[in-house]
Amino acid sequence: MSKKTVLIVDDDAWLAELYARVLQKAGYTTHVSPHAIDAMSAIDDVHPDVIILDVLLTGNTAFTLLHELQSYGDTGAIPVILCTNLAADISLDDVKPYGVKRILDKSVMVPEDTVAAVRSVLL
């Protein structure tokens, strides 16, 4: 079975690197995009199975990217995990229409939570 690919969209390079390290150890292939524009190109190139997405990004916010993803049948089906410091302000029900399956709170999560979240949305 081929490795699943996780696209990490976060403009904090060190945090993205940390998530990538943990996910790679768990057997996933990772790709990091620092902003929404790069992420759209990466989605076409690497065809991710899951997207881990920060909310407040450089340039456009995550919601611009989520709108774009929902515009196409294939990208709209990719499960999205929001990973944000704004978790307390976001209701999962509100963002489900964007394809968001899980929300992780950066301020209380442990690094391995990314692995658990990815596993859960791929079930």
Added chain:
Amino acid sequence: MSSKRGTHEQLVGGMLYDGIPSLVAAAHELKSPLALVRQLSLLLEAGDITPDEQARMLRQISLTSERALRLTSDLTRATRLDDAMFALEPINPQQLCIDIAHELAPLFAAHGRRLSVVSRKHPLLLVANRDLLRRIITNFSDNALHYAEADSAVEIQIRALQKGEIIRLGVRDYGPALSSDMWRSLKSKLATAPQTVHARPQSSGLGLYIASQFADAMKGTIGVTRHRDGATFYVDLHASRQLPLL
């Protein structure tokens, strides 16, 4: 669709604030570095990492902590602006900017970026408080670090405007352009409240608000110029009249 749009504006708009530094904005700005430090520490505790990885993560922790501490220092200074006397003096901004570039070099290098000062053959003098000016340029540089593309340079530029009456210190980054919508919003806010420059969306704008307060204390202003490939955040200050005597 309208509910989606409403959610977007509510979430993003909620992080911006209008002109007054708030506890919410300060908490948001400090949350990001603290969350990073915490998660790096947890990985270190868990072990199972190479000595090279360990050294790199420890370096990231110390540099991230320093960034957070700079913000807390700026916040403290900003809240005391009304009570304190800030001596204004003629300053050579080029030397000050070179010092800042030197101080921030490790942070930029750790992020794979460079900070440089565009040198002038004939140095200019301006009137400012050295500490406040240093904090403004450091703040702009920190902001630019976040937006600059990997392996790109951030430049500190010094220019004379209005026949030498005004000296502009700008920090130019090369990153994603501000979208037209974002730019219109930014310009509108600048027009109605010249001392309230909002950051790009990932930030609460607290750092830039503090910079505007510091500039105001020196009778200066801050602003932003959009480029096709990034932005320049700048502070305009009065030139020193001592210059012709030098």
